[in-house]
Amino acid sequence: MEGVVRSGLVVGLGNPLLDISANVDEDFLSKYDMKPNNAILAEDKHKPLYDEMVQKYKVNYIPGGATQNTLRVAQWILKQPDVTVFMGCVGRDKYSKILEDKTRSEGVNVQYQYTDKEPTGTCAVLVTSNGNHRSLCANLAAANCFTIDHIHKPENKVYIDSAKFFYVSGFFLTVSPPSIMEVANHALKHDCPFMMNLSAPFLSQFFKEPMMQAMPYVDILFGNETVITAFANEQGFGTDDLMEIALKITQLPKKNLKRPRIAIITHGQNPVLLAKDGIVNEFPAIRLPPEKVVDTNGAGDAFVGGFLAQLVMGKPLETCIRCGIWTATEIIQRSGCTFDGPPTFLE
Template structure:
């Protein structure tokens, strides 16, 4: 429908190899982590990765919030007739020639995503420990190479070509924690702004700590973001950081406020707040918020079907973007997001079946 805008999706973020294991509560206590949270590794966590692999059966899965979303979007674009919407690409930095980096590249290629990696010698590829307990997950990220991304790479021929070809840009909040990431998100903002209404930047709050400690770069990026995603705890953290006085449970009100944050864009911002198994709230600036039930979809699950929730939020975004890229209405974007998340939580990590999605 949209002749003007090319419709490929380009993601920029921290590529991390997920090291996933099902653990006992004692392991969470030992490392001082809580479920349904994401933190940066401190010194005390440095030995967690090797120890986890020694003491538990672990799975190694390409991860990182942005990359997860892009991989899912590419999978969803494999659905009948959607191939014409274009390809997906991902930009980020990994270690040069290390085993985890090679595994990352192989996984991304296998999933059909164009990986445009800055490969850094002498820095290991970033990793993320995914501790699963009772289907819920806790993330401990060791960014390593991921936070050494140099913004100059974004202007190299391959990256610039991907930029030109893309109509939708997606970044998690996580790259805003490092200078190269901040500078690159700024470049994306400039690129999208020059394109006007034909291109869209989509951002994610990604974790409560981003709202708490990185609200300045987050709000600066939001001025150029036509779509902002978060879950209910991130929404509450943003509300607290901005003094809105709205707690968890006030997702509708928070979504309206996110949509109304200052914008330099020619189109109204859309805020999307997911709430796990509860309804997803969408607020477009200037219109009343709308709720979409997760239930009533044929793939609604009982607790026993849930393997782990790791990647569920990312999968929602991937499903959503796959339809946005095809110019579909918001309701269809949300339904696709719910479908993708429903598939991913029945599997370990952010992985999907070989067969084409049917929804």
């Protein structure tokens, strides 16, 4: 029923991270062998980066992690707490307290798994080119420790059983494929939409097996032009035309034939593509003057948050996409995946 939302409609799985965000110079990127607009997992050579950032630049601490960002934005649009439930693993430390307090205050029902083995995960967000580029370096730490036991706990199983929408970021493929598959099978069995974001190019390359194991369950797939092109290359699609790629994605094998797969591709200031039922539609992005772009970090997560908020209210896909475009445009005018004041999206 359109417009009626209840608690616990959406369950999201992902890596809860505290974003440590700063505007840095290009030399800092080079020093740590990082590229603009890329997302990587921290290696040993990146470990000193976090302390150096804090010492050298003015940093902001912002709740992060792709799925958590998406649910925070969805809650902002919905203006009703606890519609979304988030699960991921954190350490028992001050960072997890900051994360939980902030995320709960924004309306997300946080159900973290806690570990004593690792500290809470962090993500360095290195912003360059006056906000137009952002490079992410995630030290997953505790986020890597998520286990399927967490969703089997009776108090968490209740959330899975009562949800009607499920969302995972591709980043979670590096952590707990069994949890993804369990939720995907549950969504299939109960004919609930299961949604996934391709998230980063390295996932299509190095986590191809768990990704393609999950793909037949995916009803709605999200990705930007970079990750979609990487996926197409790995799958041998033989084209870099985004419209063709989107259609080919919808034609990959699928379990739930009652829900034809939908592919949604974002592309910066270019139109968003929606591939469905053999047709690709374009939705123009909102063009901002360059001086208004503060930070593109979280734009993709925000897009999905806006999309999800309308989807759970039963709105048409076109409205979902236009809200996604609106939320992404709002987010890039601020530092990090943050928002302020009531949302003004109307349709």
